[in-house]
Amino acid sequence: MILKSTFILGGASSGKSAFAEAMVKATNAPRVYIATSQAYDKEMQAKIASHRKSRGKGWRTIECPLGVSEALSDVAEGEVVLLDCATMWLNNQMFANNDIAQETENLLAAMAACKGRVVTVSNEVGMGIVPENALARQFRDAQGKLNQKLADAADLSVFVVAGLPLVLKGTLP
Amino acid sequence: MILKSTFILGGASSGKSAFAEAMVKATNAPRVYIATSQAYDKEMQAKIASHRKSRGKGWRTIECPLGVSEALSDVAEGEVVLLDCATMWLNNQMFANNDIAQETENLLAAMAACKGRVVTVSNEVGMGIVPENALARQFRDAQGKLNQKLADAADLSVFVVAGLPLVLKGTLP
Amino acid sequence: MILKSTFILGGASSGKSAFAEAMVKATNAPRVYIATSQAYDKEMQAKIASHRKSRGKGWRTIECPLGVSEALSDVAEGEVVLLDCATMWLNNQMFANNDIAQETENLLAAMAACKGRVVTVSNEVGMGIVPENALARQFRDAQGKLNQKLADAADLSVFVVAGLPLVLKGTLP
Incomplete structure (x- = not known):
């Protein structure tokens, strides 16, 4: 069975990226890594280095904090994409003051039109206490809505x- | 199969209300909406308006931030109630300085005695880091205990x- | 079926301890309670007292905020251990400035070598918004990684x- 689109959701340090990586590797297809994180401080640099080490070699890597939709249109038939992660993408879009509804629509359209298969990783951020910070509340609301749309669009959705x-x-391969 | 009582738990913006609404609508029974939120600021006004729009027409709506137990005793046989949500109800009870243990006992008794079926929505708030604020810790503790009781009392409990x-x-209809 | 090692994960006030206690009691084996919490303030004293009341009598209790690995080596064949909880153990190790990777390795080795069965309780803390506090971020990262290792090492892992x-x-008994 070939899945067109897989959605992997999990909390912080839940193993969601490793789970998604293993799933992509198991396809034995040429793999593409779409990296959304930016190394703007040491904590993030360390996280990016640790993820890079964990996923190993053999990936065509595309760094794109914002232009994920464009990157997906360059994926070739037979390739499998790991998009890690929708949370950082959303964060970058909000920081850039972009129209989230429009960007989300573009992303979903690009996923549907992508010639390869796409595995998207995202964070569950809505199961704690209401944040005191208004921006944090806005972000978790936007993330929750985005997760619903990604899960709805996927053939397989997994909570790690x-x-x-x-x-x-769906069904695990 | 007719379920007497259903419990729908989920994080913020997890789609729990939409899921519960769809479940109530699918019964084709006369439906009652028990609204516990108060529009005390613009953020909450927008949230209430968005929920109202999402659930559509055809609901008998009862606004009751505190008196849910009384409202449930007015429900007629054959009606299906959507109680949205237990989190705001708990928040209002704590803000009013009411006895939570007693109010919870009253609520569970009113649900059991209700002539109609009841679908209750509630928030998972205990899966983040320990809040620094003591009141927030107290709230998440009370919410967790209330969720356990509501899940235990229900025929069907779902984590969205x-x-x-x-x-x-239980089993989804 | 006799499980060598069980892992019980849950949010705050999710009923995870009660679930684990019930599981241990159902074995009808002599039971050992490894308590990791320290009563350093009134809130924690109340929590400890409430947990003690909930689990009832008939436990051999070992208080050990740090030395869980040593305690596990004293467990006799046929005994069932409830380790409650890995979160407080991790917190104590971090507070003591110990090497978390080394302590975790010791803990997993002690669990594997333990003559009795072990039921470990831990907290899910990574499903809220990113904490503003750097130490809190570090803790939730360490907790997430520890939970992955404990879940991986167990025969049965349950999310309460x-x-x-x-x-x-695994399969519930």
């Missing part, structure tokens, strides 16, 4: 908890 | 993640 | 939500 999968929709 | 259901107990 | 189990791995 402590490195292990809870299938929300 | 990214708009999709993980069944905790 | 509103008091009810979602099985991540």
Whole structure:
């Protein structure tokens, strides 16, 4: 079975990226890594280095904090994309003051039109106490809505908890 | 199968209300909406308006920030109630300095005695880092305990993640 | 079926401890309680007292904020251990400025070598918004990684939500 689109959701340090990487590697297809994080401080640099080490070699890497939709249109048939992650993409869009509804529509259209398969990683951020910071509340609201749309559009949606999968929709390969 | 009581739990912007609304509408029974939110600021006004728009027409609406137990005793046989949500109800009870244990007991008794079916929506708030604010810690503790009781009392309990259901107990209709 | 090692994960006030206690009691084996919490303030004293009341009598209790690995080596064949919880243990290790990677390795080795069965309780803390506090971010990262390792090492891993189990791995007895 070939899945067109997979959605992997999880909390911080839940093992969601490693789970998604293993899934992409298991396809034995040429793989593309769409990296959305920017190394703007040491904490983020360390995180990016750790993710790079974990996923190993053999990836065509595209760094794009914002232009994910454009990057997806360059993916070739037979390639499998790991988009890691929708949370950082959303964060970058909000920081750039872009129209989130429009960008989300573009992203979903680009995923549907992508010639390769796409595995998208995203964060669950809505299961804590209401943040005191208004921007944080706005972000978790936008992230929750984006996650609903990504999960709805995917053939397979998985919630990763402590490195292990809870299938929300579809069947694990 | 007619469920007496359903419990729908989810994070912020997880699609829990939409999921619960769809479940109530699918019964084709006369429906009652028990609204616990108060429009005390613009953010909440926008949220209430968005929820109202999403659930559409055809609801008998009862606004009750505190008196949910009384409202449930007025529900007629054959009606299906959407109580949205237990989190705001708990918040209002704590703000009013009411006895939470007593109010919870009253609520559970009113649900059991209700002539109609009840679908209750609530928030998962305990999966983030420990809040620095003591009141926030107290709230998440009370919410967690209330969720356990509501889940225990229900025939069907569902954890909604990214708009999709993980069944905790019972069987989806 | 006798499980060597069980991992119970849940949010704050999710009923994870009660779930784990019930599981240990159901074995009818002599039971050991490894308590990692320290009563350093009134809030924690109240929590400890409440947990003690909830689990009832009939436990051999070992208080060890740090030395869990040593305590596990004293467990006799046939005994069942409830380790509650890995979160407080991690917190104590970080507070003591110990090497978390080394301590985690020791803990996992001690669990594997333990003559009795071990049920470990831990907290999910990574599903809220990114904490503003750097130490809190560091803690949730360490907790997430520890949870992945504990879940991986266990025969049975369960995510408790509103008091009810979602099985991540293995089969409930």
